[in-house]
Amino acid sequence: MNIGTTWFNVLSAWKTQGCILTLVCQLKSCDQSAADWFVSSRAKTWMLACIVEEEAYEEVEEEAPKDEAEIQVESVFWNIGLVHGSIIVKMRHNVATIDLSEIGFSFRRTESCTDNMDTDSGTTSSKVDHQTKKIALLLVGAPGSGKSTFCDKVMLSASRPWVRVCQEKQTDTWDLSVYRVLDVILQDTIANGKAGTKVQCIKSAVGALKEGKSVFIDRCNLDREQRGEFTKLSSCDAEVHAVVLDLPAKLCIARSVKRTGHEGNLQGGKAAAVVNKMLQKKELPKLSEGYSRITFCSTENDVEEAIKIYSALGPRDTLQSGCFGQKGPDSKVQAGIMKFLKKVETPANSTSHAKNSTSSEISADNSLCDNESEKVSSSCNDDVKGIGKDEEMAEGTNHGVASLSNIPTLAFPSISTADFQFNIELASDIIVEKVEEYVNKLGEVKLVLVDISHGSKILSLVNLKAARKRIDSSKFTTFVGDITKLYSEGQLRCNVIANAANWRLRPGGGGVNAAIFKAAGPELETATKERAKSINPGTAVAVPLPSTSLLFRREGVTHVIHVLGPNMNLQRPNCLKNNYHEGCKVLQDTYSALFEAFASLVKNEEKFLNEDNTSGKPELAESLDGKLKDHAPKNDQKVKRESTHESEKTKKCKGSQDGTGSDGQSNLRSDRICGGTSKTWGSWAQALYHMAMDPERHKNDVLEITNEFVVVNDLYPKAKRHILVLARKKGLDCLADVREEDLVLLRKMHAKGLEWIQMFLLEDESLIFRLGYHSVPSMRQLHLHVISQDFDSKHLKNKKHWNSFNSAFFHDSFDVIHEVSTKGRVILEDDEQLLSKELRCHRCQSAHPNLPRLKSHIGNCRTPFPPFLQDNGRLVHAPTK
DNA sequence: GTTCTAGAAC
DNA sequence: GTTCTAGAAC
Numbered sequence: 001m002n003i004g005t006t007w008f009n010v011l012s013a014w015k016t017q018g019c020i021l022t023l024v025c026q027l028k029s030c031d032q033s034a035a036d037w038f039v040s041s042r043a044k045t046w047m048l049a050c051i052v053e054e055e056a057y058e059e060v061e062e063e064a065p066k067d068e069a070e071i072q073v074e075s076v077f078w079n080i081g082l083v084h085g086s087i088i089v090k091m092r093h094n095v096a097t098i099d100l101s102e103i104g105f106s107f108r109r110t111e112s113c114t115d116n117m118d119t120d121s122g123t124t125s126s127k128v129d130h131q132t133k134k135i136a137l138l139l140v141g142a143p144g145s146g147k148s149t150f151c152d153k154v155m156l157s158a159s160r161p162w163v164r165v166c167q168e169k170q171t172d173t174w175d176l177s178v179y180r181v182l183d184v185i186l187q188d189t190i191a192n193g194k195a196g197t198k199v200q201c202i203k204s205a206v207g208a209l210k211e212g213k214s215v216f217i218d219r220c221n222l223d224r225e226q227r228g229e230f231t232k233l234s235s236c237d238a239e240v241h242a243v244v245l246d247l248p249a250k251l252c253i254a255r256s257v258k259r260t261g262h263e264g265n266l267q268g269g270k271a272a273a274v275v276n277k278m279l280q281k282k283e284l285p286k287l288s289e290g291y292s293r294i295t296f297c298s299t300e301n302d303v304e305e306a307i308k309i310y311s312a313l314g315p316r317d318t319l320q321s322g323c324f325g326q327k328g329p330d331s332k333v334q335a336g337i338m339k340f341l342k343k344v345e346t347p348a349n350s351t352s353h354a355k356n357s358t359s360s361e362i363s364a365d366n367s368l369c370d371n372e373s374e375k376v377s378s379s380c381n382d383d384v385k386g387i388g389k390d391e392e393m394a395e396g397t398n399h400g401v402a403s404l405s406n407i408p409t410l411a412f413p414s415i416s417t418a419d420f421q422f423n424i425e426l427a428s429d430i431i432v433e434k435v436e437e438y439v440n441k442l443g444e445v446k447l448v449l450v451d452i453s454h455g456s457k458i459l460s461l462v463n464l465k466a467a468r469k470r471i472d473s474s475k476f477t478t479f480v481g482d483i484t485k486l487y488s489e490g491q492l493r494c495n496v497i498a499n500a501a502n503w504r505l506r507p508g509g510g511g512v513n514a515a516i517f518k519a520a521g522p523e524l525e526t527a528t529k530e531r532a533k534s535i536n537p538g539t540a541v542a543v544p545l546p547s548t549s550l551l552f553r554r555e556g557v558t559h560v561i562h563v564l565g566p567n568m569n570l571q572r573p574n575c576l577k578n579n580y581h582e583g584c585k586v587l588q589d590t591y592s593a594l595f596e597a598f599a600s601l602v603k604n605e606e607k608f609l610n611e612d613n614t615s616g617k618p619e620l621a622e623s624l625d626g627k628l629k630d631h632a633p634k635n636d637q638k639v640k641r642e643s644t645h646e647s648e649k650t651k652k653c654k655g656s657q658d659g660t661g662s663d664g665q666s667n668l669r670s671d672r673i674c675g676g677t678s679k680t681w682g683s684w685a686q687a688l689y690h691m692a693m694d695p696e697r698h699k700n701d702v703l704e705i706t707n708e709f710v711v712v713n714d715l716y717p718k719a720k721r722h723i724l725v726l727a728r729k730k731g732l733d734c735l736a737d738v739r740e741e742d743l744v745l746l747r748k749m750h751a752k753g754l755e756w757i758q759m760f761l762l763e764d765e766s767l768i769f770r771l772g773y774h775s776v777p778s779m780r781q782l783h784l785h786v787i788s789q790d791f792d793s794k795h796l797k798n799k800k801h802w803n804s805f806n807s808a809f810f811h812d813s814f815d816v817i818h819e820v821s822t823k824g825r826v827i828l829e830d831d832e833q834l835l836s837k838e839l840r841c842h843r844c845q846s847a848h849p850n851l852p853r854l855k856s857h858i859g860n861c862r863t864p865f866p867p868f869l870q871d872n873g874r875l876v877h878a879p880t881k
Numbered sequence: 882g883t884t885c886t887a888g889a890a891c
Numbered sequence: 892g893t894t895c896t897a898g899a900a901c
Contacts (some may be wrong), residue, residue, distance in 0.1 A: 288891075684882060684901060716882070778882045797883090798896075836897095850895060 133318050134238035135160075135214040136205060137310070138230050140221040140285055141245030142275045144255035146303055150243065151216040157311040163208040165201050166218035202229055209236040222282040224289060231290035239318070241293045242285045243306050244325075249279050251300075287323055287849040296325035305489075321857050322846025409446040410598045411483055412498035413512045414458040415590050416565030416583075420572060426584060428461035432469060434591035439475045442599050448486075448494060449478045456480065483512060484519035487555040491864055494557060496542075496601060498594050501562035503534050503573060505541065516551070516560060523549040524560060535564045537574060538589030540597040556867045561597045565590040679733070681780040688712075689733075689781040692726045703756075709749055711756065716795040718787060718805060721760045721767060725749045725784040732782045735773050735811060740824045743817065750813045753786040757876050760788070765878035770869070771813040774804055775831035784813060789842065789865075789875070791858055798851060800835045806842045807834040812874045842869075 139147035151164045198219075205215045221227045221242075234240045256271040285294055297303045302325055313319065414431065416422035435447055451459045459478045466476060481490040483497055499516045502509050505528050507517030517524055523546040532541045541562045545552045552558065566586035567575050576583045681689075691698045691712060695705045703723065704711040714722040727745055731737065738746065753771045760767055767788040777783065787805060796802065803809055809831045819826050839854045840847050844863035848854035869875050 290891095682882090682901075687882080714882095795883090800897095852895080 133316060134209050134212065134236070135241055135313075135319075136209065136217065136230065136233040136236070136238045137214065137241045137243060138217040138221045138227060138285070138291075139219070139245065140227070140242055141247070142220060142222065142249070142252045142278045142282070143271070144252035144275060145245035145247050146255070146300075147218050147220075147245060150245065150303065150307060151218050153307045154216075154310045158313065160313050160315045160317070161213040162216060163204070163213045164216045164218050165204045165208065166216075198226075198229065202233075205230070205233055206236055209233060209238050214238070220278060221285075222278055224283045224285070227285060227289060234290060234292075239292045239321075240290055241295070241319070242291050243295045243310075244284060244297060245303060246284070246296060246298050247300065247303070249275060252279075287847070287853070292321040293319055294323045294325075296323070298325070318860075320841075320844060320846060320861050320863070321853065322841060322844070322848050324844075324846050407444055407446050408496065408598075408602045409448060409492075409494040410496045410498065410561075410595075411448045411450045411479070411486055411492070411494040412561075412563075412594060413450055413483055413500050414462075415498075415500050415563055415594075416567065416587055417458055418500070418511050419509070419569060420565060420567040421569040422566060422583060422587065423568075423580065424458050424461060426580060427587060428458055428465055430584060430587045430591060431458075431462050432465040432471070434588060434595065435466065435476050436469055436471055438592075438595040438599075439471060442595065442602065445475070445598070445602055447476045447595075448492065449476075450483045450486070451478070451480060452482055454480055482515070484515050484551060485555065487867065493867075493870075494555070496559045496561060496598055497551075497557050498540075498561045498563055501535055501541075501564055503536070503564055505529075505532060505535055505562055519555075520545060520549045520551040520557075520560065524551070528560075528562065532562075535562055537564045537566055538586040538593060539564065540590070540593035542597040542601060554867070556871075559601055561594055561601075563590050563594045681733070685779050687715075688724070688726055688779045688783055692728045692781045693730070695728075704752075706752075708745060709752060711752060714785070714787075718793050718796040718801055719789065719791045720764070720793070721769070721786075721788040722793070723753075723756055723786045725752050725756075725786065727782040727784075729782075733780050734777050734782060735775065735816065735826045736828055738782065738816070738820055738826055740820060743820050746813070746817050746820060749784045750817060753784055753813065754876065756786055761878045768865075768875055768877040770805075770810075770875055772810045773813065773816055775809045775811060775828055775834075785810075791842075791855070796851075796855070799837075799839060802839055802851065802854065803835045803837055806840070807837060809834040814872050814874055 139150055141147050148164075148166070151162070155162045155164065201217065201219065205217060208215045215233075215238075217230050219226070221230070227242075231240050253272045253275045256275055284296075285291060287294060295302075295306045295309070297306050306325075309319065414424075414427060417424050417427045431449060435449075439447060449459065449462055459480065463478050466473075466478075479486070479490065479492060481492070486492040486494050486497075497516065500512045502513055507525060508514055524543065527543045527546055528541070531543050535541050543560050543562065545557055545560055549557075551560075566583040567573065568578060568583060569575060570577070576586070691702065692710055695702050695710045698712075701715075702710055702712050707728070709728055710726045712724050712726060714724055727742075727749060729742070729745065732742065732745075750771060753769075757769045757771075760769070767790065769786060769788050771784060771786050773782070773784060785805070791802070791805070811826065816826055838847050839849075839851060841854065841857055841861050841863075843858070843861045843865055845866065846857065846861075848857055864870070865875055
């Protein structure tokens with residue numbers, strides 16, 4: 001038997017699905033005894049070597065005459081540094097198993113693979129080039145911020161080919177002897193090789209990009225100049241991204257100390273000094289440096305999120321451009337945006353499902369637990385106690401289930417199966433049985449069983465059993481994700497979530513209870529206390545979530561239903577000591593109580609809605625009449641939400657007035673700005689006024705005339721559809737002039753707007769509309785803008801245009817009507833400053849350096865609109881099918 | 882509201 | 892050199 005040895009340069013390695021690793025290798029050299037190949041990622045290289053039997057080897061030679069072999073590895077069981085286990089390799093047309101039980105690997109062919117792979121591959125890697133939208137990703141962060149870990153984690157699970165380019169070790173060192181590399185791996189260190197220069201880094205990066213791979217630039221990249229050369233990588237037909245690991249200095253130092261301590265090179269103090277010095281000099285990247293996307297991570301959770309995003313990125317996928325995460329350096333503070341950021345930021349610290357920290361990271365965290373900021377301590381608590389039990393990497397957060405529906409939805413965790421150690425088989429039976437019992441009884445609602453971990457046993461069991469019972473999947477589903485981030489991360493809108501509470505109804509403990517209390521903030525604790533002091537097993541306590549709670553504002557959760565299930569854990573109170581007769585009964589009662597409580601909330605909602613429709617906004621309700629979808633969550637928090645909205649405005653107002661002034665003063669001020677006769681209108685600003693006063697004269701420009709208003713196309717539409725409903729009442733120049741007596745008119749204008757939207761939707765059902773007024777209009781005569789949210793128009797030319805429709809400068813008609821009916825007028829502030837604020841996407845809130853960049857972004861952004869827009873009919877679109 | 886344009890930013 | 896912004900005139 002002829003046995004050959006061959007070496008492969010691994011051109012790229014990426015996971016295609018599950019644990020299938022695809023490698024593109026370049027045949028380096030061969031001899032007659034064996035074939036070795038190896039794979040590398042990072043300095044801690046994936047190293048796989050094998051002896052190939054004659055047949056397989058010949059196959060490689062025949063099939064890859066151009067010095068290229070394509071290999072897929074399935075079922076990989078490996079452990080860097082130990083190099084043992086077995087892997088299944090698919091090498092072009094063959095599948096083989098590699099047994100790595102010892103260094104003398106064996107390789108045996110197991111079955112034929114029928115994949116018809118392209119054997120005439122032409123130039124090396126050309127295939128990859130065409131498929132891959134390349135990315136050059138600069139990691140920006142101090143030593144110990146987790147840059148390399150970031151790369152490792154992404155490379156581990158990404159289906160796109162990534163190469164890590166770093167200072168310490170170049171990826172083009174494939175010509176090292178296999179044994180030397182083996183040594184490297186076995187020692188888990190990168191002691192070989194001198195530090196690479198920046199030029200080498202760039203060379204490697206360019207090389208990798210040309211081969212169709214995406215690259216990580218794993219250097220500190222803390223100052224702009226350092227980064228400059230790398231942003232030029234865009235000339236290699238790659239998008240340049242930055243991920244900023246802006247973690248607390250203490251954390252970076254702790255990790256650096258740990259690391260340097262291990263190698264025995266640097267004293268802890270020295271590491272701290274290095275990190276501190278670097279952080280002092282840091283300049284955060286700006287989009288204007290040439291990035292198409294920047295992601296700021298200020299917590300470990302942010303980092304995990306970013307890892308997830310890049311891991312999920314397939315070879316052909318692209319990410320939205322813009323500035324994501326935390327404050328960008330070029331952001332001017334914008335009240336609305338800061339509110340948004342706060343919404344997103346704060347709860348990010350509240351839960352952690354990052355179970356894939358290395359042990360050194362966890363211990364570094366622990367050392368900070370006692371005296372670090374709350375941020376760090378909360379995340380390390382989670383790391384230690386563990387919300388999820390799963391050690392595997394948290395991958396995506398959902399299975400593509402997107403729900404924006406208004407159907408009341410209850411998300412609930414599996415009760416008692418985690419900390420209370422209830423048997424999972426039995427629990428899954430009970431869940432399915434109870435869901436089956438209630439799902440139809442509850443009417444038009446949806447139930448979702450949520451578990452944070454992928455591969456969760458309870459979810460699989462429940463899915464299986466629910467399928468067997470043919471439970472309607474539109475009414476009951478399971479969902480993988482964090483129950484406190486269902487909307488923001490999973491686009492799953494759940495009005496109500498269930499909490500597996502403790503008997504004291506107190507925060508803490510761990511798991512779901514801790515996560516929900518953290519995410520909801522102290523408001524939930526207070527609201528809970530008002531309802532009950534404790535809870536008995538088998539019962540439920542429904543708590544309305546105050547509108548100030550982040551869980552409400554960010555996720556749209558209106559109620560939390562606390563439930564307490566049976567406990568089988570001896571370490572916890574009221575242990576049933578394996579008495580499953582009693583346990584099952586209690587668990588059944590628990591789910592019954594949960595679903596009953598949910599039913600009761602739904603019932604109350606409907607009642608409220610009906611009352612609201614008859615007294616509040618008859619025209620609106622009539623006009624909608626099932627033809628157009630009102631996005632309102634239809635819950636009893638409506639009034640509360642409005643009051644929040646107002647109080648936020650008041651705060652903002654105070655801020656903008658140099659800390660002076662009560663509401664009264666702000667009213668005065670708004671009067672001065674745009675009220676009554678105090679504003680003078682230029683001749684050019686009178687066009688609408690003339691149309692309203694004498695529409696017959698402008699017949700050609702007018703769409704519709706009634707006694708009370710005129711509908712016209714906006715002369716310079718800022719979106720595909722943009723019309724104005726003009727009030728004809730004299731003296732009603734702008735919002736500041738509106739009084740309670742105009743309420744009927746406002747409602748009619750709104751209804752007229754909705755009528756026109758209906759017509760537009762017949763032509764293009766993909767459009768989504770918003771109706772509203774400019775705070776300080778340029779044109780005289782009160783006019784309602786009815787504008788589609790595509791903003792696809794050549795007339796949208798500047799920041800002012802954008803912000804006038806996408807900041808608090810734009811007052812939704814719904815809010816105007818509500819405000820006038822409750823307060824008699826619209827409270828206006830010095831809103832003109834809002835027009836010069838930074839440009840942010842109206843969907844995902846990412847920031848963009850200029851309007852052309854923003855426009856190209858919004859052309860692609862499909863992120864759901866933020867919850868506040870989806871509520872109360874602020875957005876109007878075609879009925880969802 | 883738009884257009885025009887200087888000059889800043891790239 | 893080109894792109895983009897912002898202020899003035901209308």
